[in-house]
Amino acid sequence: MIISLRSMSYQDLKKQLSKDDKIVLWSCDTCVKHVGFGGYDKMTILENMLKNDGYNVIKKELIAVSCVPDMIEERKKNIAKKDAFEEATVIIPLTCEAGWDELKEIFPDKKIIKVLNTVGVGICSGKRGTILTNPFEDLDLEPNPKGISMKQTAKKLNLYDTFFNEDEQITTEKKEPVEITIDGEKVTANKGDTLLKACLDNGFKVPHLCYTKVLGGDAVCRLCLVKVEGMRGLVASCSINVEEGMKITTDDDELTEYRRINLELLLASQNHDCLFCTHNYKCELQELVNDLGVEDKNFRHEKGLKPMDDSSMAFVYDPNKCILCTRCIRACDELAGKHNLALLHRGYDSTISPGLDTNMEKSDCATCLACVFACPTGALSERMRKFDGKEWKPSKLHGYYQ
Amino acid sequence: MIGTRDRKYAKIVDELDKNNNISIISCNTCVRLSDTGGEKRMNELAKQLREDGFNVVDGYLITYPCKDEYFENIELKKNIDTIIMISCASGVANASYYYPNCKIVSANDSRGVVVIEEKITENGEVNKRKKLRRVKV
CATH class of the missing domain: 3.10.20.740 (Ubiquitin-like (UB roll))
Incomplete structure (x- = not known):
């Protein structure tokens, strides 16, 4: 994981802005989100702080990763987004320095304000917190396999170990x-x-x-x-x-009954075999089945099994677990900017398909995993494998939601 | 993206013993995109080591070795005493935390934070990455 920390106070950030600026907030949805300095929620915190102080934030842009320049270029050309980027005078990236550097190259006419300093690589740990294990060569820090906490790192490098106004809950600004x-x-x-x-x-x-x-x-x-x-x-x-x-x-009772019927229809539309699913106990569909008290399938699943697509080196698509919620399509459009996934066929035969009805490997997939982490079931799952035996035979390992 | 290089096979073998019971764990994110890891390299490395008489027991492909929860799903066999990590330095550090009684051998040299860009040069070569800053290892 790339470790970045905040390099400036909110007051210093404001000094670099004018009330006439048209501001775009930009964030990666990978490393900086895991280390607590980026992602949708952090952008919302900063957006609300700036708007409350009278600044003009015209767009929030979340991107799967900013270290793939093609993905940034897509935003600049995207017909639905390019107007906002043309209008913008300032971009505030919540990315590592690789992302910040690319943004400077791709948007040379904008003021790109660096609010995060990247300090090296490390680990995101539930038990140990985020820790820096391998700092950059040019910093006065030594590698430490046990890790240096964010607090210590921030202290040594004169940085901030929390996001802007970390204590403030995400406030939902009431526009109208x-x-x-x-x-x-x-x-x-x-x-x-x-x-x-x-x-x-x-x-x-x-x-x-x-x-x-x-x-x-x-x-x-x-x-x-x-x-x-x-x-x-x-x-x-x-x-x-x-x-x-x-x-x-x-x-009320009527709503619960209709929701339950719709859920049963979703269950009947594909072959949801939870016991053998890598997302067993980590599945939003399964959670709702429990919440709404669905105890039996009143509608029979009568389709045969569709072939799985395991051609991608990063993930597996099992159409038999897909409920066609289209979250993966929107993640590919919005977060990856690849527009690589679409609904194919109609009615009972509907399925998610990459490219022009090809497989994932042959399509324009960037393997950024935005679709996988958006999927509410086990239809899209990380390619996690165990190999063993004389034949080095692969078997499935269970995946995780981020 | 964290950029890495393959360590030479001879250097990896130097750290191994024929009596070691070896597991290989590979990252499937940055190293895969740097062409220095992932399923393909893990399988190739396992095959080569087995051919050279090393006891490679099993291998695990996980998305992020730099996140704890991915290690927590690996049930390592009790006789394993050596782990070969195909990952950047943070994956190696995490393996040494999870398996303190195992020898951890890194199959990659970490370079630094890079961006991945695929530009085809006039000679038809794919210029795939640009280094920004080096990390200490």
Whole structure:
């Protein structure tokens, strides 16, 4: 893992900005996220701090990795994003120095403010915290297999071991606050946010599979159904925007029954054999099956098994566990910028396919794993293998969510 | 991306003994992208060592040896006394934490933080990476 720490105070960052600047926040979703100085949540903290102080943040851009220049170039040319990048005057990268350096090359006309210093490589550990094991040669630190804590490293190098305003909880800025009623309780939400986001932000539990905070929703899993007063039928809350005065019901017997039926249909659509799945006990679908009390399959799975695609050296795609939530497609579009995955065929035959219906290896896949870590089931899993015996025979190792 | 180089086979063998019971663990991220590790190199190294009379018992391909949880899923056989790590220096350091009673042999030299760019030169060669800063090992 590449270890970076914060190099400037928030006050010093503000000194480099003007109120007329149009700011893009940019973050990797890999090393800096694991070491606690990047990722979507950290960008949101910085965005809220800057906006509260009157600065004009026009875009947050999350990228799987910034050390692959092609991925940065794609952002610059992407038809949906290039206007914001052309308009921007400042980019604040939450990346290691490799990413910062590439951004300087690819956006030479922008002010790229370096807020993180990269100090070497190390380990992300649940028990030991993040530790630096091998510092850069030009730093006055010695390699230490046991690791140097972030606190010690920061002290020795005169850096900060926490993110900007670390103690502050992620605040959901109310851009255009409106009052709505959820399950009889009056709450405020942003006009224009989805109902699902408003419910989750206000602490109401609504089941969902195709929605994530980073990727948004696609209204395909049909599990986030709610009732909205004045609207006909049940609505997918990830597809309806908040309006002033809405009255929403998120929990009653009818909703639970419909959600359960939809979940059973998702289960019946493929062959979900949890016992032999690498994601057993780490699966969002399995968790919802338990939460919603699905105890039996009322709809039979009648399709044969589809062939697995294990051509990629980084991950395996098992279409038999895919619920077609499209999170992988959106991760490939949004985080990798590769646009390599798409839905192929129709109805029962629908499947996720790379490139022009080829396999992962032959496609334009960057093996960044953005799709794998977005997948809520075991359909996309890390290529983890154990080899043994005279024949050096491979068997599966269980994967992990990040 | 952390850039690495292959250590010469002879240097790896120098640190091994024919009586060692060896496991190989390979990273499947940075070293794979640097063409210095991953499944292919692990299999090649295991084959070569076995042909040369070393007792390579098993091998593990894991995504991030620089993250604890990936090691926690490896159930190493009790007779293993030597680990060959195909990873950057942080993977080697993590292996020495998890297997304090094993000899840890690194199959790679860590170079530093690099970016991966694939540009084809006029001679048709693929210029694949650019070094930024070296790490101490």
